[in-house]
Amino acid sequence: xxxxxIGRHALLIFLALGWVIPLYLLxxxxxxxxxxxxxxxxxxxxxxxxxxxxxxxxxxxxxxxGLKSNLFYGILGAGISVFVASLAAFAIVALNPKRRSMxxxxxxxxxxxxxxxxxxxxxxxxxxxxxxxxxWGLLLVYIGVAIPFAFFLGRNHMLSIPKELLEASKxxxxxxxxxxxxxxxxxxxxxxxxxxxxxxxxxxxxxxFGLTLTTSDEIRPLMSTLSTLQGMYGNVPTPVxxxxxxxxxxxxxxLYIVGQRLFVAGLKAGS
Amino acid sequence: xxxxxxxxxxxxxxxxxxxxxxxxLLYPIGKTLYLSFTNSEGLTEFQFVGLTNYxxxxxxxxxxxxxxxxxxxTVATLLLPVTLGLAIAYIVSGVKGSGIYxxxxxLPYVLSGVAVGTxxxxxxxxxxxLNHLLTVIGMEGFQKSWLLYAPTNTIAMIVASTWASTGLxxxxxxxxxxxxxxxxxxxxxxxxxxxxxxxxKVVWPQLxxxxxxxxxxxxxxxxxxxxxxxxxTGGGPxxxxxxxxxxxxxxxFLLNRYGAGSxxxxxxxxxxxxxxYFALRNGVKKEEVM
Numbered sequence: 138x139x140x141x142x143i144g145r146h147a148l149l150i151f152l153a154l155g156w157v158i159p160l161y162l163l164x165x166x167x168x169x170x171x172x173x174x175x176x177x178x179x180x181x182x183x184x185x186x187x188x189x190x191x192x193x194x195x196x197x198x199x200x201x202x203g204l205k206s207n208l209f210y211g212i213l214g215a216g217i218s219v220f221v222a223s224l225a226a227f228a229i230v231a232l233n234p235k236r237r238s239m240x241x242x243x244x245x246x247x248x249x250x251x252x253x254x255x256x257x258x259x260x261x262x263x264x265x266x267x268x269x270x271x272x273w274g275l276l277l278v279y280i281g282v283a284i285p286f287a288f289f290l291g292r293n294h295m296l297s298i299p300k301e302l303l304e305a306s307k308x309x310x311x312x313x314x315x316x317x318x319x320x321x322x323x324x325x326x327x328x329x330x331x332x333x334x335x336x337x338x339x340x341x342x343x344x345x346f347g348l349t350l351t352t353s354d355e356i357r358p359l360m361s362t363l364s365t366l367q368g369m370y371g372n373v374p375t376p377v378x379x380x381x382x383x384x385x386x387x388x389x390x391x392l393y394i395v396g397q398r399l400f401v402a403g404l405k406a407g408s
Numbered sequence: 409x410x411x412x413x414x415x416x417x418x419x420x421x422x423x424x425x426x427x428x429x430x431x432x433l434l435y436p437i438g439k440t441l442y443l444s445f446t447n448s449e450g451l452t453e454f455q456f457v458g459l460t461n462y463x464x465x466x467x468x469x470x471x472x473x474x475x476x477x478x479x480x481x482t483v484a485t486l487l488l489p490v491t492l493g494l495a496i497a498y499i500v501s502g503v504k505g506s507g508i509y510x511x512x513x514x515l516p517y518v519l520s521g522v523a524v525g526t527x528x529x530x531x532x533x534x535x536x537x538l539n540h541l542l543t544v545i546g547m548e549g550f551q552k553s554w555l556l557y558a559p560t561n562t563i564a565m566i567v568a569s570t571w572a573s574t575g576l577x578x579x580x581x582x583x584x585x586x587x588x589x590x591x592x593x594x595x596x597x598x599x600x601x602x603x604x605x606x607x608x609k610v611v612w613p614q615l616x617x618x619x620x621x622x623x624x625x626x627x628x629x630x631x632x633x634x635x636x637x638x639x640x641t642g643g644g645p646x647x648x649x650x651x652x653x654x655x656x657x658x659x660x661f662l663l664n665r666y667g668a669g670s671x672x673x674x675x676x677x678x679x680x681x682x683x684x685y686f687a688l689r690n691g692v693k694k695e696e697v698m
Contacts, residue, residue, distance in 0.1 A: 145503050152496060153512050159571060160515060162537060163527045178530035178537050221424035228421035244425055247433035249628055249681045253657050254673035257443075257666060258436035281432025284425050313417060342520045344635065360520050375526065382523035389518040394511065 167379035174376055187380060194366060194381030197373050202355050203362035207341055209272065210358055214279035215337040219287045219329050221280075226291035226325075227317045231303050241292075248285035255282075256349045263350055270351045275358070278346050283336040290335070294328030295321055334396050338389045359385050437677070444670035454667070461671035474650045477562050478631065478679070481651060484563075485630035488570040490623060493577025494615075498607055500578070501585050510582065514575035521572075525639025528568035529555070532640075555641055558648040565640050565649065569633060577622055584618030585611060624684045631680045652676040 162178065170184025171193075194200070222244075229240055259278065260269070268274030298321060306316045322329075340358075347361030354362065363385060366378045444461055448454035465471060496513060500506045516524065531537045532554040539551045555561045588611055596610040634653040637643060643650035643658065650658070652672060660669030 142503065145499050149496070149499055149503065149509050152492075153509060156512050156516065156571065156575075159527060159531065162531070163519075163523070166530070177533075177535055180537060180540065218428075221428070224421045225425035228418055232418040232421065234418050234422075240422060244422070244429055246681070247429050247437075249677065249684050250433055250437060251631070251653055251656070251673060251676045251680060253634060253653050253660075254440050254670075254677065255433065255436045257660055257669070258439035259432070261439075262435070277428060278432050281428035284429050285433075288425060313421070317421075338518060342518075344521065360522070363520075364522060375530075379523060379526060382520050382526075386519050386523065390515065393514060393518055 163379065163383065167376050167383050169376050171374055171376060174374070178375075187384075190377050190380040191384050193377045194363075194373075197377065198362050198366050198381075199354050200359065200362060200381070203357055203359035206272070206356060207359040210276055210279055211337045211340050214276055214283060214340045215333045218280045218283035218336055219291070219333050222284045222287035222332070223291045223322065223325065223329055224317065225284075226288050226295050227321045230292055230295040230298075231316065231321060232313060244288050245285050248289070252282070252345060256345065259346075260349055268350075270353055270356050272356055275346065275350055275356065278350065279340045279343070282346075283340065287329075287332040287336055290328055290332040291325060294325045298324050330396070334392055337392065341389050342386075440670045440673050443666055444674045446667045448666040448670075449664050457667065461668050462675075464668065465671050465675065470647050470650070471655070473558065473648055474652060474655050477559075477649060477651055480559060480562050481566065481630045481633060482627060482683075484566045484570075485626050486623070488566065489574045489577050490626050492570065493574045493622070494581050496574070497578045497581035497585055498611065501582060510575075510578055513578045516572045517575040519572065521635025522639055524568060524572045525636045528564065528571070528636075529640045532564040555649075556645055561641050561649040565633075565636050568640065569630070569636050572636070573626070573629065577626065580618060580622050581615070584615045588614045627683045628680050631676065631683065652679070 162180070165182050166174070166178050168185055168187040168190060169179070169182075170186045171190065173183040225240075225244055228234060229237060234240055263269040263274055268277070302320050302324075303316055306320055311319065342360055343358060344360045344364055347358040348364065351357045351361065360382075363378070363381055366373045366381065445456055445458060446454045447457045447460070496509075500509050503509070529536075533539075534553040534556065536554075538554065542548060542551050552560060554564045592610050592614070593606060596606050601609060631652065633651050634657065637649060637651055637654050638657075641649045643654040647655075647658075653676065656669050656672040656676060658669075659665045659672060663669075
């Protein structure tokens, strides 16, 4: 038993090196001292200036509004999509609708759309409806794209909730909304929390929708703002771009570290 | 189990989810389908051209490369992130410090596509870190211009994508493995099964449902791979590393051939939908019978 566990650790450490080494390369090059860093990536440590590099990125692209926008899009987008998805999941699991499969694929099937194909039609309809370059317009896009997978996770979890609970609440005279609010919503909170985390991360890292559907600094999400640094290639050194990208990922990394337990517990009951 | 009919209010619960999905996802799909039968180039007038875009699409030689790349991506996604993720999840389960291991594999998942692409570009570039390492350990003979030739450029990007996406697969399979009832594992152990047998005889059959979810999600993501390709090679050189999503983007947004781009989008969607439907069908059907 003991020998087996040493073997497991050895194998895991070997595999983990494949993940750690690139991370190490990313970090040392992103935070390298620009005065010592030559135009290409280096295996060696060339100074440690995370604050300096990040400051340069902050000055080159105006990141403050992007950060604020991201909180708006992330929290509202993930929150609203998970909430409305949970209503639909409740209906499909507990209310015995006619043509259950049709409802499922109508909402979930949209998850199979390749995102780039949405861009052109959305751009056109946003231009004609005045939603182009507005906060609410982009938020609507995030909500729409985030619903299918949140629905899928919520539904999987709700299937594991015993039907007797629903029957009992019906006997107590609860209506549909009350069954949802008193039984299904509270019992599936961990799964919905996991869905929130997933979708928050996705929205936080979105690049293409932000680039296509917005133009002003006030409205643009963070990753799209950051990508304009790329366009200034030559002027902005790679470490600056990378350290900005890296730091922009810290909030989601933090959420995963804090939420891992919740995340695993939430998905577990639904599998 | 047939219960009392559900009544009209049931459908009210679908509406808040359905409205955004219809306007943001389903309307654009319809629009794309429509454009794919036209020669639209944006703002100008356009005509219906029937199946021309589809026929052109299938007769273009560059498309053979793209389709070849799609096959490589699909097979590699099944072999690498999915198999590797499952193996890691199984090896990690029950080991001391499993949370730390899982965190290491998951960290790249939270990075933006731009960060992942830039990092791996600098590793595989001709003057990059990998070739540098090969010099240092005296294996110059193995040096290559990884990103400049097919199929090594596609393989290099698959490595990058595996690095970024395996962590999520590990987490999903961990969830699946943890929900396997302990008694069944204990019973297998008492029967004298080793870890290998325990996995195939006891754990694997019980992962049926989560397996469908993981494979379906992984394949859909791989077929629409865009960010990493865009940053690492831009689909080049000479379009040799394009995937369908990149080809579509190029036709629509760089060449302004909206009609042609839409046709590619439709083909891509049918592929993704078909593959995902087969991957998910079993898992979904099983739950449908309640």
